[in-house]
Amino acid sequence: MLNSVVARVTRNLEERSVKGREAYLKMIADQEKSGRARSFLTCSNLAHAAAGTDLQDKKDVVNASKANIGIVSAYNDMLSAHCPYRLYPEAIKQSVRKAGATAQVAGCVPAMCDGVTQGQAGMDMSLFSRDVIAQSVAISLSHNCFDGALLLGICDKVAPGMIMGAAAFGHLPVAFVPAGPMGTGISNDKKTEIRQQYAAGKLDRTALQDMECCSYHSQGTCTFYGTANTNQLVFEAMGLMLPGSAFIPPDTQLRQALTDHISRAIVDRTVTGTSPMPLYRVVTAKNIINSLCALLASGGSTNHTLHLVAVARAFGYTLTWQDISDLSEAVPLLVNVYPNAKADINAFQMAGGVPVLMKSLSRRNLVHEDINTVTGDFASQLTSPVIKDDELVFVDCGETHDESVLKSSADESFQQSGGLRVLNGNLGRSVIKISAVAPEHRHVKAPAAVFNDQYEVKKAYEEGRLNRDAVIVVRYAGPAASGMPELHMLMPVLGNLQKAGYHVALLTDGRLSGASGKIPSALHVSPEALRGGPLSLLRDGDMIDFDAENGTVNCLEDLSGRTAVHPDTEAAEQTFGRYLFKNCRNSVGSAEEGASFLF
Secondary structure (H helix, E strand, O other), X not given: OOOHHHHHHHHHHHHHOHHHHHHHHHHHHHHHHXXXXXXXXXXXXXXXXXXXXXXXXXXHXXXXXXXXXXXXXXXXXXXXXXXXXXXXXXXXXXXXXXXXXXXXXXXXXXXXXXXXXXOOHHHHHHHHHHHHHHHHHHHHHXXXXXXXXXXXXXOOOHHHHHHHHHHHHOOOOEEEOOOOXXXXXXXXXXXXXXXXXXXXXXXXXXXXXXXXXXXXXOOOEOOOOOHHHHHHHHHHHOOOOOOOOOOOOOOOHHHHHHHHHHHHHHHHOOOOXXXXXXXXXXXXXXXXXXXXXXXXXXXXXXXXXXXXXXXXHHOOOOOOHHHXXXXXXXXXXXXXXXXXXXXXXXXHHHHOHHHHHHHHHHHOOOOOOOOEOOOOEHHHHHEEEEEEOOEEEEEEOOOOOOOOOEOOOOOOOOEOOOOEEEEEOOOOEEEEEHHHOOHHHOEEEEEEEEEOOHHHHHHHHHOOOOOOOEEEEEOOOOHHHXXXXXXXXXXXXXXXXXXXXXXXXXXXXXXXXOXXXXXXXXXXXXXXHHHOOHHHHOOXXXXXXXXXXXXXXXXXXOOOOOOOOOOOOOOHHHOHHHHHOHHHHHHOOOHHHOOOOOO
């Protein structure tokens, strides 16, 4: 019997989205009625499409006798997570040929590393890159030469953007091909300690650099449970990749076997195969709710309160923060990894990974089981891939191997509610990763220290002006004001203040890295300051009651009669990130709407 809250939220989502979903399905139906794309290409169109292909594939691409799979890659050398993708296209082509089909690289998309741009001007472009990636995927597939698509993308804005773009081609089968995490390096506790010591002036830059290079040391995703790894967990839970494939390390026999398997499997899901499964039949309201429940049960990134809203809109659904809030009350926290705890994503995988998490949610009746996945059904999501006699097989995932990291029994959890929570109050709505905040730090009642950008906060700290209890307010960091940059560079600063015994919290219309934790942080405040949000009325010294435990953030002062304080933005407008995306900032939706300039 499905949990009543999950059933109600799903029903509300479906009823609220009738018009949007109908319009989306009509678009897809019109594409399906047109038949296979290459059937209406001219001889010149086909000649151009096949001109650069391998000789052995050229004839098949032209005569359309076999399925042709489009590969969309986010490979570059800037993202350790994407470095393994350099060799994937050729491997995929070989696997697809074994299945009696062809494959071509349809296009490549930009992919930013937030670790590189953190605290830099490029961060102002980061969130908007998601929608640019969506457009890039649509452009890549617009050649209309493909019967299916494989997406090579993992990191923060990349994977959400890729599936948003693929939604426009929902009549095709589409799957993600993950690459896996790097090996565990320096502990997350040690990393935090060294960063805080550097921020306090107790260590030099050489010590900091040595630590950072030990932490981020090889190809693969970063090992903390931030936005990139949340993408992998959420999209596996949604049914968009092979079960148990999200966190298998790169350059292993099992990883290579999984890539080969999904490459061949996607061929069978095309209209030329025996089991067609177009994308629109996989990404439904039920699959979206399943992914949300997995997000909440794992204490995933707050960024997904933006990304999943935008992904849902791409498929015709109007998902709301209230849906997330309601589910959070019903879904317990079942995963305990950094920044919620000490263990990393490799420990989660060793404990059983996504399949065991989905089994645990199923035992609690918290997920829909009458769903499709790109390669099967819900039952297949409860299997794990293994190599047996040099062959890939999927076996029952079993139970957790580490109760301190992943709970699998029906009556145990790390906390009774989900890892994310929506906060309400007279300053707007916001979200918090409450699972990363110790209970004793969840309620802060202190004067506001108001800043118009994150650099002012760092300067105030260095000058000794923040050695007190305070709710640090960083406003004009929303999507319309500055592209909604992550403010992760503030975490060592606020961590030092908390460690010194001060009661501190962060309140902002900006974002934080999915790796951020420990500091109570009300993020994505909506409406944002630039668009008339109450944050624009705050002054230094205003008393703020930040009560995450009870889900509220309020200013205790009378704000009526005040006028908004606007920063001098002339200099900021000249940074390349804000200059290039000015039109996007003018048209972007609110955080509650997914902060997209597409929908």
